[in-house]
Amino acid sequence: MYFVVTTATLVTMALALGRALLGPTVYDRVLAANMFGTKTVLLLSVIAFLYGRPDFLDLALAYALINFIGVLAVLEFIRRRASSEATDNSVGQ
Amino acid sequence: MALFLDIASWALLSIGGVFVFIGGVGALRMPNLYTRIHAASLTDTMGAVLIIAGVILQAGASLAAIKLAAILLFLLLTSPTASNALASAALLAGLRPDGAVTSLEEPQE
């Protein structure tokens, strides 16, 4: 029963990795990384049951809570770059 | 009763697996970034709900079920937020939704 869903998740991880490798923009790769994160959460919760050790769900919980910080960091990075370019341009003019 | 629960959770897990897979195919095959975000995040949330509901049925009334519910809740909060932040970042960097890239495109490798 768990094998079907685990296999589906693994195949999807491979597809997401394909998107991460193909690009073409960096944001596609960030999207793929984020998808990879949610897929990992699902995979880990299912495997915890497959192993018969449901007390290991902490790991999936950790990813569910903090995986999106990476994407927020990307947004902040782009925002800083955009704002510093804007000030550079206004200083140059 | 146990058999019924098993069948229900099997069905939920399988449908969830199908949703997750569709999301993956969508993210790979859609023509531009914003459609890909749409495909990935929409089926992501659906797949997560179904799969975790299926596993909760297996867990029964235990601490594991509460943890799974928490995982589902946090996933439903963070995953759309991440999609939103990603779309904002792309828009801020000048990637237009119609697919016309105006600037800051990644250079050819």
Next chain:
Amino acid sequence: MELLGLYHYWVFAILLMIGFYAVIAKSNLIKKLIGLSIFQSAVFLLYITMGKVDGGTAPIIQAGVENAVFSNPLPQVLILTAIVVGISTTALGLGIVVRIKEEYGSIEESDIQEIDRR
């Protein structure tokens, strides 16, 4: 089964060498640091692979379960601390790279050597 077991070790070897290649062949200092962290991860993987026991479970004793087989806890202890030490040393390396950029204006190895030669 025999080959599958060896596959784990081969992946270790390949990852180790991918990291090594990035460290020796790439000129960009940040790329070198990323290569170093791949190298590090390969070593972590080797340790954890060696700690696995057939049919074992994680070394956390469950109440009421008798005669469970546990995987080896020792490599896990070593690697657990090594991961945190790894990120701290990577941060130190990144700090040095940022300072190099501020003083030399570049983080390419060849540029830095050229500036030093002058």
Next chain:
Amino acid sequence: MIVLFGVFLLSLMVITALAIVRTQHLFVAVILTGIFSLLMAANFFLLDAADVALTEAAIGAGISTVLFLSALALTGEHESVRSSNRILALSVVAVTTLIVIYATFDKPRFGDPLAPVHQHVSPWYLETTPEAIDIPNVVTAVLASFRGYDTLGEVFVVFTAGIGVLFLFGARPPRNSGSPGTRAAEQGLGLRHYLIPRVVGRLLIPFILLFGFYVQFHGDYGPGGGFQAGAIIAAAVILYALLEGEAQALRVIPHKLLIGLMAGGALLYGGVGVASLLLGGNFLDYSVLAADPVAGQHRGILLIEAGVGITVTGVLLSVFHAFAGRRRR
């Protein structure tokens, strides 16, 4: 079957690593490193290392991406295409790969219970932990009690790395250009104008902190401990800094407090060792800390795990602020 899953994940890992090395765009390399870390954690989990997987999750999911991105913001995103001695490097790597692969044929079979590593001290740890320390998580028992010296050393390495970063960034950046006032004000805002991340993020920060403390104090019973908890708590504060601006985060947890945390945790760890010396035991022998040796072990592990968590939080946050607070010249 699970072995097949492992093989699949390992193959994905090799592909990701190759892509990381091949791309010339450093931003892309950092994003792919995030995927690599996720795969690594999943593999650790499959190989029965729940504690290690949790550490990798706590470090790889938030902190390492944030650190690398802040460093990229200060240096530059592109790698120049020149590579001079590629053929030489490739041949060195090829020869070394063959040697390492040749060496793997002499390794014990994967999962062999009779392998030499499983014969020496590990069975003793597994047998002794229930009697001498009486906590379910053998990894925590070995980490905190049996090999407490090791962990003390690691904590001081982390502490030293943090001090090193602070020293490096103690020097002023040369040649300040532009109008730093407006730019600093503009850059210090964080994601305040982005409503959805801000609302959801602020909602989640207490839960992340709560989860961090759960990992800290539940480490005796399940996967967890000071190292993981420190990273998770640091991730929560970093999230706050991303949302509200770095300056605001420094107002909540000032710099002096961070340095105090760094030193205080390491001192707490060392202090437990000295206390056990003064009470007549060996250095870091917790049995003397209470009337009952097992209760003493519990108390000692609680204290030193707290010390580890405090130092790791302090170091990771100081490093983050050192990078994020620096302006590109």
